[in-house]
Amino acid sequence: MYICLCNGITEHDIRACADEGACTMRDLEGCLGVGSYCGKCKPAARQILSETRAEPRLKLSGAPA
Numbered sequence: 001m002y003i004c005l006c007n008g009i010t011e012h013d014i015r016a017c018a019d020e021g022a023c024t025m026r027d028l029e030g031c032l033g034v035g036s037y038c039g040k041c042k043p044a045a046r047q048i049l050s051e052t053r054a055e056p057r058l059k060l061s062g063a064p065a
């Protein structure tokens, strides 16, 4: 689903950016340009970012606990 129509950024793009280390809206704007034009996407992008950061990371099998 498109989140930022001005820049053609999808929810998947935002989650991928968060998985690569984006922690703040400023990170997302720098990485993808989210919210850099009209800003209407910022609440939804912020929500996706917080959801992604709250999700448990997959553990590698065989990795020490």
Ligand code: FES
Binding pocket: 003, 004, 005, 006, 007, 034, 035, 036, 037, 038, 039, 040, 041, 042
């Ligand atoms: Fe994202 Fe306009 S919808 S900047």
